[in-house]
Amino acid sequence: MGRRSSHTPEELRELILDASTDLISECGLGGLSAREIARRINYSPGTLYNVFENLDDLVLTIEGRLIDGLASELDRVPEQGDPMRQARAMGRAYLSYTSKQPKLWNLLFEHHLPAGRDVPVWYQQKLDAVMQRVEAVVAPMMPQSSPEDITQSAHVLWAGVHGITSLATADKLAVVTSNGAGPLVDLLISAYLAGLKQAGKAGS
Amino acid sequence: MGRRSSHTPEELRELILDASTDLISECGLGGLSAREIARRINYSPGTLYNVFENLDDLVLTIEGRLIDGLASELDRVPEQGDPMRQARAMGRAYLSYTSKQPKLWNLLFEHHLPAGRDVPVWYQQKLDAVMQRVEAVVAPMMPQSSPEDITQSAHVLWAGVHGITSLATADKLAVVTSNGAGPLVDLLISAYLAGLKQAGKAGS
DNA sequence: ACCTGAACACCGTTCAAGT
DNA sequence: ACCTGAACACCGTTCAAGT
Numbered sequence: 001m002g003r004r005s006s007h008t009p010e011e012l013r014e015l016i017l018d019a020s021t022d023l024i025s026e027c028g029l030g031g032l033s034a035r036e037i038a039r040r041i042n043y044s045p046g047t048l049y050n051v052f053e054n055l056d057d058l059v060l061t062i063e064g065r066l067i068d069g070l071a072s073e074l075d076r077v078p079e080q081g082d083p084m085r086q087a088r089a090m091g092r093a094y095l096s097y098t099s100k101q102p103k104l105w106n107l108l109f110e111h112h113l114p115a116g117r118d119v120p121v122w123y124q125q126k127l128d129a130v131m132q133r134v135e136a137v138v139a140p141m142m143p144q145s146s147p148e149d150i151t152q153s154a155h156v157l158w159a160g161v162h163g164i165t166s167l168a169t170a171d172k173l174a175v176v177t178s179n180g181a182g183p184l185v186d187l188l189i190s191a192y193l194a195g196l197k198q199a200g201k202a203g204s
Numbered sequence: 205m206g207r208r209s210s211h212t213p214e215e216l217r218e219l220i221l222d223a224s225t226d227l228i229s230e231c232g233l234g235g236l237s238a239r240e241i242a243r244r245i246n247y248s249p250g251t252l253y254n255v256f257e258n259l260d261d262l263v264l265t266i267e268g269r270l271i272d273g274l275a276s277e278l279d280r281v282p283e284q285g286d287p288m289r290q291a292r293a294m295g296r297a298y299l300s301y302t303s304k305q306p307k308l309w310n311l312l313f314e315h316h317l318p319a320g321r322d323v324p325v326w327y328q329q330k331l332d333a334v335m336q337r338v339e340a341v342v343a344p345m346m347p348q349s350s351p352e353d354i355t356q357s358a359h360v361l362w363a364g365v366h367g368i369t370s371l372a373t374a375d376k377l378a379v380v381t382s383n384g385a386g387p388l389v390d391l392l393i394s395a396y397l398a399g400l401k402q403a404g405k406a407g408s
Numbered sequence: 409a410c411c412t413g414a415a416c417a418c419c420g421t422t423c424a425a426g427t
Numbered sequence: 428a429c430c431t432g433a434a435c436a437c438c439g440t441t442c443a444a445g446t
Binding site: 028030108109110112114118119127152153155156158159160161162163164166167170171172173183184187188190191192193194195196198199 | 371
Binding site for chain 1: 421
């Protein structure tokens with residue numbers, strides 16, 4: 001039927017992203033479909049493909065916003081003298097941000113690009129921005145170490161926290177652990193960083 | 205056309221599981237489809253539903269075999285005097301088992317049961333069997349602690365190792381970490397357990 | 409008893425045709 | 428220029444009908 005143009009291109013883009021975000025928050029990535037998005041915003045499926053290359057493109061855009069959101073939350077954690085307290089505070093910030101809408105955050109790990117496709121550069125940059133904040137917390141614990149070792153230690157910490165929250169969300173750590181992921185994340189951060197600190201002393 | 209019966213029920217079951225396992229090893233969970241399985245084994249799609257309740261049932265069966273396989277691998281790790289060496293050896297066993305067919309192992313975390321469905325009891329039991337082996341390694345590091353604390357510490361370690369391997373497999377930890385997950389897992393195990401040990405001493 | 413294949417209700421994506 | 432909707436090539440699952 002041709003143009004309807006009740007929305008500017010920017011509005012249409014937001015409309016699509018909002019509807020998709022709702023869908024994922026409610027039903028996870030599995031609940032997302034181009035046709036269902038179109039239904040919800042009263043456009044035809046084809047219209048989505050004027051705005052996004054395909055569903056993966058759309059999903060990556062949402063993931064980017066989630067990563068940005070986490071970075072802002074981490075920035076709001078007050079700087080404290082004690083690096084260990086600071087680290088635990090950041091862990092709790094991560095947890096509170098990601099557990100607001102678990103299915104939405106899970107998107108980052110449920111979604112896989114097809115075959116050989118790599119994540120876009122801007123996506124890696126957003127991830128790196130978060131990693132920098134983790135490094136900033138790890139660094140004071142290992143003053144004698146090289147930047148490479150600090151990066152590596154930060155990656156391990158990040159991956160560990162992710163592992164706990166992701167298993168908790170998927171109910172694959174549940175039975176025994178009915179208290180939620182909080183204490184587990186605290187334990188990981190405390191013990192792991194204490195171990196790092198000790199190794200730093202021993203090695204110097 | 206009615207029965208063909210060139211295979212016994214057990215053979216048919218294995219046929220289906222083998223074809224599905226191949227499909228997942230090659231293309232991940234996304235590459236699995238009832239119709240494609242049927243094509244590969246020269247049966248009609250409907251036949252699958254005489255043997256399995258649905259695709260989730262089939263996938264859970266495969267997951268169960270993977271968990272059993274890991275348990276056997278962990279059992280082959282020789283007992284050593286030094287608990288720390290033992291722990292690292294188990295970490296490497298995990299890594300070598302799961303990285304043989306990364307897409308297959310990834311199945312455990314890519315696959316989610318619909319809505320409110322819970323994992324079956326036998327599945328939890330298989331997982332628990334693996335967790336017991338992890339606890340056996342953690343326990344000597346914290347002799348003063350309650351069984352609950354040991355369980356919790358083992359869960360954290362398990363989740364941490366999972367987090368590293370899963371991010372590495374998904375290429376979401378890649379850029380900086382081109383050496384593979386091995387050193388990261390070693391670092392996690394060493395630092396985390398050292399921290400646990402230290403806390404045990406301090407707390408008693 | 410076992411298996412088929414059509415049927416139902418869905419997908420993602422493309423693109424000629426309409427305004 | 429923008430949007431539609433039919434078309435193509437797929438899904439999972441069910442079940443009457445065949446042997």
